[in-house]
Amino acid sequence: MNIQLALDRFSVEEAIRIAKNAEDFVDWIEVGTSLIKEYGVESVRKIKNAFPNKVIVADCKTIDNAYYEFDMCFQAGADIATVMGVSPAATIKACIETANTFNKKVMIDLLNTTEEQKKELFQYKEAIFCDHVSKDEQEMTGKKNILTKQADDPLLQFAVAGGISLDTIEHFKDRMPSVVIIGSAITKAVDQRIAAEQFKKIILQWNEENQYENNR
Amino acid sequence: MNIQLALDRFSVEEAIRIAKNAEDFVDWIEVGTSLIKEYGVESVRKIKNAFPNKVIVADCKTIDNAYYEFDMCFQAGADIATVMGVSPAATIKACIETANTFNKKVMIDLLNTTEEQKKELFQYKEAIFCDHVSKDEQEMTGKKNILTKQADDPLLQFAVAGGISLDTIEHFKDRMPSVVIIGSAITKAVDQRIAAEQFKKIILQWNEENQYENNR
Numbered sequence: 001m002n003i004q005l006a007l008d009r010f011s012v013e014e015a016i017r018i019a020k021n022a023e024d025f026v027d028w029i030e031v032g033t034s035l036i037k038e039y040g041v042e043s044v045r046k047i048k049n050a051f052p053n054k055v056i057v058a059d060c061k062t063i064d065n066a067y068y069e070f071d072m073c074f075q076a077g078a079d080i081a082t083v084m085g086v087s088p089a090a091t092i093k094a095c096i097e098t099a100n101t102f103n104k105k106v107m108i109d110l111l112n113t114t115e116e117q118k119k120e121l122f123q124y125k126e127a128i129f130c131d132h133v134s135k136d137e138q139e140m141t142g143k144k145n146i147l148t149k150q151a152d153d154p155l156l157q158f159a160v161a162g163g164i165s166l167d168t169i170e171h172f173k174d175r176m177p178s179v180v181i182i183g184s185a186i187t188k189a190v191d192q193r194i195a196a197e198q199f200k201k202i203i204l205q206w207n208e209e210n211q212y213e214n215n216r
Numbered sequence: 217m218n219i220q221l222a223l224d225r226f227s228v229e230e231a232i233r234i235a236k237n238a239e240d241f242v243d244w245i246e247v248g249t250s251l252i253k254e255y256g257v258e259s260v261r262k263i264k265n266a267f268p269n270k271v272i273v274a275d276c277k278t279i280d281n282a283y284y285e286f287d288m289c290f291q292a293g294a295d296i297a298t299v300m301g302v303s304p305a306a307t308i309k310a311c312i313e314t315a316n317t318f319n320k321k322v323m324i325d326l327l328n329t330t331e332e333q334k335k336e337l338f339q340y341k342e343a344i345f346c347d348h349v350s351k352d353e354q355e356m357t358g359k360k361n362i363l364t365k366q367a368d369d370p371l372l373q374f375a376v377a378g379g380i381s382l383d384t385i386e387h388f389k390d391r392m393p394s395v396v397i398i399g400s401a402i403t404k405a406v407d408q409r410i411a412a413e414q415f416k417k418i419i420l421q422w423n424e425e426n427q428y429e430n431n432r
Contacts, residue, residue: 040256064350086302088328090356112304134280140306
C-alpha cells in the first residue's frame with residue numbers, strides 16, 4: 001500500500017517545504033487541484049523538480065479537453081494524472097490513450113459516479129480508481145469514505161481519499177487498497193514528519209501481517 | 217442574447233490580443249479552463265484588467281473545494297464562475313453561496329448530467345445553465361448541441377456551447393438562449409474582428425425580429 005501525500009491550498013513553496021518534511025515516509029506526492037488552478041501547471045513542474053524520484057500525481061480533475069490537459073501534465077513531469085469518472089466516455093478514452101503514449105498512468109476519480117458509470121470505467125484495468133469523498137461533502141455533510149465494494153476485485157487497483165486520519169485509516173486494514181491518499185492529517189500536523197512516519201508504520205505493520213497470513 | 221467569447225488553448229497574451237480584435241462585438245469574455253490550468257488564476261486577473269468593462273467568465277469547472285475555488289476566481293476579478301452539474305449537491309450549494317456573498321453569478325455546466333440531476337439543479341433560478349457538448353465529444357464522436365428542452369423555460373437562463381459556427385448558430389434562432397458561447401469560430405478565424413461582427417449582426421437581426429413579433 002502506497003501513501004500519496006495530497007498538497008492542497010498552499011503556495012507551491014509551502015507545499016514543497018511540507019513534502020520535504022514528510023518525504024521519507026510517503027511514496028507518491030499529489031499536486032492538488034487547488035495548486036494547479038491557482039498557480040497553473042508550473043506547480044507540477046516545480047514539485048517534480050523538487051522530488052525527481054517520487055511518483056508525482058497531477059490532480060488536474062480533467063472532465064474535457066483531455067489530450068491537451070494530459071499532455072500538459074505529463075510534459076510538466078507528472079507520472080499520473082487524474083480524470084473525473086463522471087466525464088463523457090470520449091474523455092476517459094482520450095486520457096487512457098494519452099497516458100499510454102507517454103507510458104504514464106491515469107487515475108480515474110469515482111466522485112459522484114453511478115454504478116452504471118463505474119461498470120463502464122472498470123474496463124480500464126490499467127487505470128487506478130480513486131474512491132473519493134469530496135472536501136465539500138466532508139465539510140458540509142460529514143460523509144466518510146467506506147470504500148466501494150469493487151475495491152476488493154484483485155484485478156483493479158484502488159486509491160482511497162477523503163479526510164483519512166490516524167483514527168480512520170484502520171477502516172481500510174482488511175481492504176488494503178493500493179494507495180491511501182492523505183492530506184491534512186499530515187500537512188496540518190504540528191510535526192509533519194512524525195505524522196507521516198506514524199502512517200507509514202501502520203501500513204508496514206499491515207504489510208507484515210498480510211505476508212504472515214499468506215505464508216501460513 | 218449575449219455572445220460569450222471562449223478563449224482556450226492560447227497563452228494569456230495571445231488570448232488578450234484575440235479578444236481585443238473581437239471586443240466590439242462580444243459581450244462576455246470567458247477565460248477557458250485550459251488557460252486556468254496552464255497559467256493559474258492569474259490568467260483571470262490579467263484578462264479582467266485588460267477588459268475591465270466586460271463580464272468575465274472564469275471557466276474553472278469546479279467539482280469540489282467550491283468555496284476556495286470560487287473565492288479565488290471572484291477575488292481575481294471574475295464576474296461569473298463555472299461549476300460542473302455532475303458535482304455533489306454540497307458543491308453546487310457552496311458555489312451559489314459564494315457567488316451570493318460576492319454578488320456575482322454561477323454558471324452551472326450541464327455536461328453529462330442526468331435528467332434527475334438537471335431537475336435538482338434547476339431549483340437554482342439565479343444560476344445560468346450551460347448546455348454543453350464537450351470538446352472531446354465534438355472531436356471524437358461528432359456530437360452536436362441541440363439545446364435541452366428545459367431551455368425553453370422562461371424562468372431559466374441558458375447558455376449554449378460546443379462548436380458553434382456561422383453555419384450552426386441558426387439552430388438556436390427559435391430558442392433564443394440568454395448566452396451563446398463561441399470559441400474557435402472567432403478565435404481561429406482569419407479575421408477575428410469580422411467573424412465576431414458577423415455573429416453580432418445575426419443576433420441583432422434576431423432581436424429585431426423578435427421585437428417585431430412581440431409588438432404585433
